[in-house]
Amino acid sequence: MELVSQIGGGVTNGLAYIGSLTSLAGRAAYFTFVAPFRGKPLRLQRAVSQALEVGVRALPILSLITFFIGLILALQAAYELKKFGAMDLVATAVAISMTRELGPLITAIVVIGRSGSAFAAEIGTMKVTEEIDALETMAISPIQFLVTPKFLAMIVMLPCLTIWANSMGILGGASFGVAQADFTWGRYIRTSVEALFLRDIVTGLIKSVMFGITITAVGCLEGLNTGAGAEQVGRSTTRAVVMSIFMVVVVDLIFTLLFFFIGG
Amino acid sequence: MDAESMEFIDSEPMLSLRDLRVSYGDREILHGITFDVMREETLVILGGSGSGKSTLLRTLVGLEKPSSGEIWIKGKDIAKLSNDEMDEIRKRIGMSFQGSALFGSMTVGENVALPLREHTKLEDSTIEIMLRLKLEQVGLAGFEYYMPSQLSGGMMKRAAVARALAMDPEILFFDEPSAGLDPIIAAGIDQLILELKKAFRMTIIVVTHELASAFLIADRMVLIDKGNVVAIGTKEEMRASKQPRVRQFLDRVAEPEVARELDYLQMLTEDRRSVGVPGGKRGT
Numbered sequence: 001m002e003l004v005s006q007i008g009g010g011v012t013n014g015l016a017y018i019g020s021l022t023s024l025a026g027r028a029a030y031f032t033f034v035a036p037f038r039g040k041p042l043r044l045q046r047a048v049s050q051a052l053e054v055g056v057r058a059l060p061i062l063s064l065i066t067f068f069i070g071l072i073l074a075l076q077a078a079y080e081l082k083k084f085g086a087m088d089l090v091a092t093a094v095a096i097s098m099t100r101e102l103g104p105l106i107t108a109i110v111v112i113g114r115s116g117s118a119f120a121a122e123i124g125t126m127k128v129t130e131e132i133d134a135l136e137t138m139a140i141s142p143i144q145f146l147v148t149p150k151f152l153a154m155i156v157m158l159p160c161l162t163i164w165a166n167s168m169g170i171l172g173g174a175s176f177g178v179a180q181a182d183f184t185w186g187r188y189i190r191t192s193v194e195a196l197f198l199r200d201i202v203t204g205l206i207k208s209v210m211f212g213i214t215i216t217a218v219g220c221l222e223g224l225n226t227g228a229g230a231e232q233v234g235r236s237t238t239r240a241v242v243m244s245i246f247m248v249v250v251v252d253l254i255f256t257l258l259f260f261f262i263g264g
Numbered sequence: 265m266d267a268e269s270m271e272f273i274d275s276e277p278m279l280s281l282r283d284l285r286v287s288y289g290d291r292e293i294l295h296g297i298t299f300d301v302m303r304e305e306t307l308v309i310l311g312g313s314g315s316g317k318s319t320l321l322r323t324l325v326g327l328e329k330p331s332s333g334e335i336w337i338k339g340k341d342i343a344k345l346s347n348d349e350m351d352e353i354r355k356r357i358g359m360s361f362q363g364s365a366l367f368g369s370m371t372v373g374e375n376v377a378l379p380l381r382e383h384t385k386l387e388d389s390t391i392e393i394m395l396r397l398k399l400e401q402v403g404l405a406g407f408e409y410y411m412p413s414q415l416s417g418g419m420m421k422r423a424a425v426a427r428a429l430a431m432d433p434e435i436l437f438f439d440e441p442s443a444g445l446d447p448i449i450a451a452g453i454d455q456l457i458l459e460l461k462k463a464f465r466m467t468i469i470v471v472t473h474e475l476a477s478a479f480l481i482a483d484r485m486v487l488i489d490k491g492n493v494v495a496i497g498t499k500e501e502m503r504a505s506k507q508p509r510v511r512q513f514l515d516r517v518a519e520p521e522v523a524r525e526l527d528y529l530q531m532l533t534e535d536r537r538s539v540g541v542p543g544g545k546r547g548t
Contacts, residue, residue: 070518134365139354
């Protein structure tokens with residue numbers, strides 16, 4: 001009976017958590033889409049500076065990581081394809097894996113490490129120093145001021161980063177293809193592009209937007225729920241990263257299933 | 265609080281509490297607080313750690329929701345207002361927090377200007393003038409481009425006051441204004457409060473346990489102990505009070521019994537509600 005009640009407790013806690021995330025995302029959406037028509041305009045400047053930090057500054061590390069991932073994919077695919085004399089399919093394999101799955105997922109993980117943790121730490125520290133309370137006493141909604149710009153930045157930047165990641169991954173695969181599989185750069189890239197259907201790219205980008213929403217919601221929620229003291233900020237940041245990774249994978253599964261059944 | 269009492273408007277309280285009760289989960293912290301704060305008076309809320317004075321202050325500015333009771337500000341019971349209606353009240357009050365709570369990512373000037381930028385449609389140049397004015401009023405002229413991390417404790421306090429003054433509030437709240445400051449700097453803050461009192465005739469509510477500050481700045485004082493109002497009166501009345509709890513507090517007599525471990529543990533570990541309150545330092 002202990003086990004059953006633990007599972008039950010776990011499920012209700014999990015559902016409550018998802019409820020909090022949805023509520024936070026919903027309120028941020030209110031401030032994005034509804035409030036501007038009620039006299040509370042969007043302050044785009046904060047969103048832009050967040051986008052710079054979340055997106056532009058992630059490019060170097062994202063490029064390296066996804067280039068290597070593309071290379072690794074090509075190596076692993078070639079290992080099997082060589083047996084069938086089908087090395088030509090390496091380009092196809094890498095392109096489809098990157099755009100449908102690994103591009104969005106790896107990008108999300110890099111963004112979690114850089115920005116998901118930063119959101120939790122920033123908001124968590126503000127919670128501990130009563131800055132969140134100060135905003136509320138000044139009749140400024142912490143959601144509007146802190147969370148909405150982050151959502152906007154992530155929703156715009158994650159698809160952009162994912163496109164970049166896909167490209168870098170294909171380049172990584174190309175470096176293997178040219179070195180070991182009798183491709184030229186031109187032929188490899190042409191083959192990759194021809195192998196892709198629009199839906200491969202679009203499903204990946206839809207997933208990346210959903211990942212962006214998830215990462216922001218978890219990071220900001222953990223920040224807002226920080227307890228008192230520096231140690232708690234550390235805990236919130238850790239929780240934000242771990243929960244983000246988990247939730248991103250869950251969202252990935254949901255959307256992959258969805259696309260599978262609707263023929264995407 | 266209605267048209268019939270218009271003739272008595274000058275003697276009408278700025279803020280009225282009626283049987284205010286606040287709980288964290290199952291634990292009731294404030295057990296039915298009732299008192300008035302008159303216009304243009306400075307009321308000091310005194311109490312020890314765990315008395316509930318900080319909870320009281322947080323409830324008055326809308327950071328906590330009462331479990332029952334009424335809080336009347338300008339004819340409205342804020343305990344029953346929606347968030348939007350409460351925001352209108354919040355624009356008329358200012359709060360200076362214990363740790364200053366300045367936004368670390370903005371300059372002092374941007375901190376002070378924030379309420380003006382968010383709530384008014386004033387031109388940037390006008391806001392610039394107003395923030396310089398506020399900074400000068402608190403003795404921080406010329407510091408608008410400094411970051412909070414570059415300021416000393418006393419200066420941060422002043423900047424926080426400037427920010428609280430940005431929208432020309434009718435009621436100014438202070439949470440432990442002397443906390444963490446050396447006696448000389450603390451005296452400077454006391455002087456600032458006195459100057460604000462004289463210049464703007466604001467209603468000021470201060471939560472503190474520093475007796476010297478309290479007797480300097482207060483018109484009236486209210487002593488809170490274990491969530492109850494123990495005594496309320498002018499500072500002369502308090503000084504002369506014969507009530508045991510008042511005498512114990514004012515004469516700095518140590519508690520005879522050791523605080524019960526269970527109470528202390530409970531305070532530290534209790535679950536504050538949802539997006540909740542920092543639990544640790546607020547023994548109150």
